[in-house]
Amino acid sequence: MEPLETKDPKVAELIRKEQDRIEHGVELIPSENFVSKAVLQALGSVFTNKYSEGYPRKRYYGGQEWVDEVEELAIERAQKLFGAEHVNVQPYSGSPANQAVFFALLNLGDKFMGLDLSCGGHLTHGSPVNFSGKNYKCIPYFVDKETERIDLDVVKKAAMQEKPKMILSSLTAYPRRLDFKGFQEICEEVGAYHFADISHIAGLIAGGAHESPFPFTDVVTTTTHKTLRGPRGAMIMCKVEDRLHDKYHNDSQKNLSQLVDSAVFPGLQGGPHDNATAAKAVAFGEALQPEFKEYARQIVRNAKALADEVMAQGIKLVTDGTDNHLILMDLRPKGLTGKGKELQHAMDEAGITLNKNTVPFDPASPFNPSGLRCGTPAVTTRGMKESEMKVIGKAIAKVVDNYQNDSVLVKIREEIRELSKQFPIYPGMGILK
Numbered sequence: 001m002e003p004l005e006t007k008d009p010k011v012a013e014l015i016r017k018e019q020d021r022i023e024h025g026v027e028l029i030p031s032e033n034f035v036s037k038a039v040l041q042a043l044g045s046v047f048t049n050k051y052s053e054g055y056p057r058k059r060y061y062g063g064q065e066w067v068d069e070v071e072e073l074a075i076e077r078a079q080k081l082f083g084a085e086h087v088n089v090q091p092y093s094g095s096p097a098n099q100a101v102f103f104a105l106l107n108l109g110d111k112f113m114g115l116d117l118s119c120g121g122h123l124t125h126g127s128p129v130n131f132s133g134k135n136y137k138c139i140p141y142f143v144d145k146e147t148e149r150i151d152l153d154v155v156k157k158a159a160m161q162e163k164p165k166m167i168l169s170s171l172t173a174y175p176r177r178l179d180f181k182g183f184q185e186i187c188e189e190v191g192a193y194h195f196a197d198i199s200h201i202a203g204l205i206a207g208g209a210h211e212s213p214f215p216f217t218d219v220v221t222t223t224t225h226k227t228l229r230g231p232r233g234a235m236i237m238c239k240v241e242d243r244l245h246d247k248y249h250n251d252s253q254k255n256l257s258q259l260v261d262s263a264v265f266p267g268l269q270g271g272p273h274d275n276a277t278a279a280k281a282v283a284f285g286e287a288l289q290p291e292f293k294e295y296a297r298q299i300v301r302n303a304k305a306l307a308d309e310v311m312a313q314g315i316k317l318v319t320d321g322t323d324n325h326l327i328l329m330d331l332r333p334k335g336l337t338g339k340g341k342e343l344q345h346a347m348d349e350a351g352i353t354l355n356k357n358t359v360p361f362d363p364a365s366p367f368n369p370s371g372l373r374c375g376t377p378a379v380t381t382r383g384m385k386e387s388e389m390k391v392i393g394k395a396i397a398k399v400v401d402n403y404q405n406d407s408v409l410v411k412i413r414e415e416i417r418e419l420s421k422q423f424p425i426y427p428g429m430g431i432l433k
């Protein structure tokens, strides 16, 4: 039972370096966050040892008395947090959760609609390189060329024509609100399932800073590690009854919740990761506290402040702003088409972590796109507010204008380091001690 530091100094050193990196830079990748010490402890607990294929009270192995309780606790807390009828907390991550929903609702080759990757959708929403695009027929919808926003009239027109079996409402790089009610009306009109993937905005929804997909959806998936601020993992929430049973599942006796559960296990996964389940329960407990509402609202206020500053510095944003946790910078008006990769690298040099991203109708490739995506969940968790967003916004613009000037980048890195030091993430916590 030797501690990591002496048992494996090599790995211990890498963890220490990563800790140093996050403490002394600003983390603006909108899908990242910093979990609490309590979540880390649950993740590192003895639950990592257990096998528990099946569901609470219906397992295939012995020794489940405490695993059952912790999984039931996670489910109850998630139900309370989102007002979901049925919850499955076993998916290993967001992509497997989405795969399970495809398994549950569609047959191979069935038609569905999803927001195109280039317009802010996720790979699992029908990209040709992903299972979703390879095994099912995706009819993508796009944002409007002028407004760069989703136009539900266009979605509706395509849905009436194509008659998809499922419509996905979701975002991964779209800086505006999703109108779940509007999507639901389309789904009802064409007899399609409504599947919302709220991976990016789950924390905002739980904290009341974004409209909820309930009761306007049949199935909802979310990762637990983004704005929701839990461990890496995911969950699926759904209605119990299958609204479209008569239309699509004439032979099946299963209701919707049974379709989803059996798609996860035994359809797709083996044993759930019980340590992650315990950590999910902890994170949902945290999200039920009143402070979480303030955190969610501050994420949005910070994103607005960052957007305003970056625009004031002369950088164009997709949709000219944001109303969620993320902004998408369009570098084309700066003459930096296809320079996203270089800019991302320059930001790294300056201690600012974000990611290159395509902008809608980007003429450049996804490897060298023309956009940069950043978001405020992680900086909000460490306590930064609007005034820090102004400092960071100015720094971002300075990097964009000096991305090939190493001495400027080094200077910005020093400023970012000084700023970061005032907002320790894991104060006094030697993770390795």
Ligand SMILES: *Cc1c(COP(=O)(O)O)cnc(C)c1O
Binding pocket: 031, 093, 094, 095, 096, 098, 122, 124, 170, 171, 172, 197, 198, 199, 200, 223, 233
């Ligand atoms: C992050 C994300 C996923 C995938 O989650 P992983 O845990 O990375 O597999 C799926 N959908 C959306 C909308 C996401 O943002």
